[in-house]
Amino acid sequence: MSEHGEPRLETLMAAAFDDGSGSVTPPIYQTSLFTFASYADFADRMAGLSDTALYTRVQNPTVAAFEAMMAEAEGGAEGRAGGSVAAVGFASGMAAISSTLLALVKPGDQVACVEHVYPDAYRLFERLLVPFGIAVSYHPVSAFEDDPGLLAGVTLAYLESPSSAVFQPMNLPKVAAHARRHSCLTVIDNSWATPVFQRPLGLGIDIVLHSASKYISGHSDTVAGVVIARRELIGRLRDLTLPLLGAKLAPFEAWLLVRGLRTLGARMRQHQATADLFVDRLSQLPCVTRVHSPGPNSVPGLTGRSGLLSIEFDESVDIPRLADSVSLFRLGVSWGGFESLLLPASVTLAQAGPKNSMQRFGVSDRLVRLSLGLENAEDLWADLSRALQSSTGRTGADHTVKQGGDDEETAFNADHRGPLDGHLGAGRDQPQAGRGDHQPRAHPGAATNGR
Ligand SMILES: Cc1ncc(COP(=O)(O)O)c(C=O)c1O
Numbered sequence: 001m002s003e004h005g006e007p008r009l010e011t012l013m014a015a016a017f018d019d020g021s022g023s024v025t026p027p028i029y030q031t032s033l034f035t036f037a038s039y040a041d042f043a044d045r046m047a048g049l050s051d052t053a054l055y056t057r058v059q060n061p062t063v064a065a066f067e068a069m070m071a072e073a074e075g076g077a078e079g080r081a082g083g084s085v086a087a088v089g090f091a092s093g094m095a096a097i098s099s100t101l102l103a104l105v106k107p108g109d110q111v112a113c114v115e116h117v118y119p120d121a122y123r124l125f126e127r128l129l130v131p132f133g134i135a136v137s138y139h140p141v142s143a144f145e146d147d148p149g150l151l152a153g154v155t156l157a158y159l160e161s162p163s164s165a166v167f168q169p170m171n172l173p174k175v176a177a178h179a180r181r182h183s184c185l186t187v188i189d190n191s192w193a194t195p196v197f198q199r200p201l202g203l204g205i206d207i208v209l210h211s212a213s214k215y216i217s218g219h220s221d222t223v224a225g226v227v228i229a230r231r232e233l234i235g236r237l238r239d240l241t242l243p244l245l246g247a248k249l250a251p252f253e254a255w256l257l258v259r260g261l262r263t264l265g266a267r268m269r270q271h272q273a274t275a276d277l278f279v280d281r282l283s284q285l286p287c288v289t290r291v292h293s294p295g296p297n298s299v300p301g302l303t304g305r306s307g308l309l310s311i312e313f314d315e316s317v318d319i320p321r322l323a324d325s326v327s328l329f330r331l332g333v334s335w336g337g338f339e340s341l342l343l344p345a346s347v348t349l350a351q352a353g354p355k356n357s358m359q360r361f362g363v364s365d366r367l368v369r370l371s372l373g374l375e376n377a378e379d380l381w382a383d384l385s386r387a388l389q390s391s392t393g394r395t396g397a398d399h400t401v402k403q404g405g406d407d408e409e410t411a412f413n414a415d416h417r418g419p420l421d422g423h424l425g426a427g428r429d430q431p432q433a434g435r436g437d438h439q440p441r442a443h444p445g446a447a448t449n450g451r
Helices: 009-012 039-046 061-079 093-104 120-131 141-145 172-181 233-238 241-247 251-261 264-282 319-324 343-350 357-361 377-390
Strands: 085-090 110-114 135-141 156-160 185-189 207-211 226-229 290-292 307-314 341-344 367-371 399-402 409-412
Touching: 009 061, 009 264, 061 085, 061 226, 061 251, 061 377, 085 093, 085 233, 093 120, 093 156, 093 185, 093 207, 093 226, 093 233, 093 241, 110 120, 110 141, 120 135, 120 357, 156 172, 172 185, 207 367, 226 241, 233 241, 251 264, 264 290, 264 307, 264 377, 319 341, 319 367, 319 377, 341 343, 343 357
Parallel strands: 110 135, 110 156, 156 185, 185 207
Antiparallel strands: 085 226, 207 226, 290 307, 307 367, 341 367, 399 409
């Protein structure tokens, strides 16, 4: 229990489902419709006098079980058992984003979006909202925080904290206070932090959404989304875009997500432990110019570090070779599952089709994103270390990476001096490290570079 006597998130998520049958998990109501015992019951439901399930596009008990858990997870006491916070599931994170935006903005409105937003959210804004007459502007985190007038006349602020790709965190209480002054709705994608590490509703944000395909699921076996907000706002989505766009969450997917929520707390803590280890060791590597990974308390309300981070390597690392040299890390999009993934930014920057946000806002092609999974952290580190060794072209002993719980050390070869050895951050166009950015410390062996 917390100091207020409230059960904590893990405890809430472990509560057995209770329908009187003794089953600890909800049944999967794999049905498209629900029938009525009488004309009166049917007529009452159609007239809105009762709230029983009618049709799975808009209502399903398995989906409702997941939605109730998400309302509790993000809303705490406010979301408990029919409180003032509610949730609605969607077929994907993008369905959650598009259904939220289309329910809350109309032609003539203005949306202010944070830079480095998830690439397909950017495409939604540019390819659908803008042609429909909605003005969308993009701003750095600092403008949202420091310009109290930024949101004047803006209907909705679309936020990610941290952002995608470079994981810039945002002071949410500050931004929420600015927004409230201008009656601007705030929406945040909380997929990175999850309610385990950040609960934006309690920080003043109006609407939280997730790609539940990521940590909420945790098993890379479903694509889903969810939106959590005050009951009145969720009512607008249920009334408008859930039934009319029809991107509903399926009962089986909802059942998988209930299962994911049971272990969310334990998984996030494991992801965090591995990420802490990686951030610490990566920051000591001479070939690493930056690590983007916001940690606990880097902004108010952020209490942990997820397993999704990115690294900028100097020119000595051959990134295609690095990608081809890892064996535990797999190459692929998405993140948040049990398996570790590596995604070079150069691949996303070369993506075909309409411009994405990484192309628009400029991400270094030296950046590599890692989703650290649930494998043993030392095994993962050994895999990355070996891959770096074979992709730096360095031979010798001055790039030494701690490896293994037994303090074994792996020598990074250095008798072939890479172009930037010994010049980390010097003489290069290095942006200042921000919150959550880790500039490499001088490595103990750095002074011997180029011997
Ligand atoms: C931050 C973020 N938000 C939203 C999405 C979209 O979610 P989905 O793939 O479930 O539609 C993604 C997908 O990668 C994402 O990374």
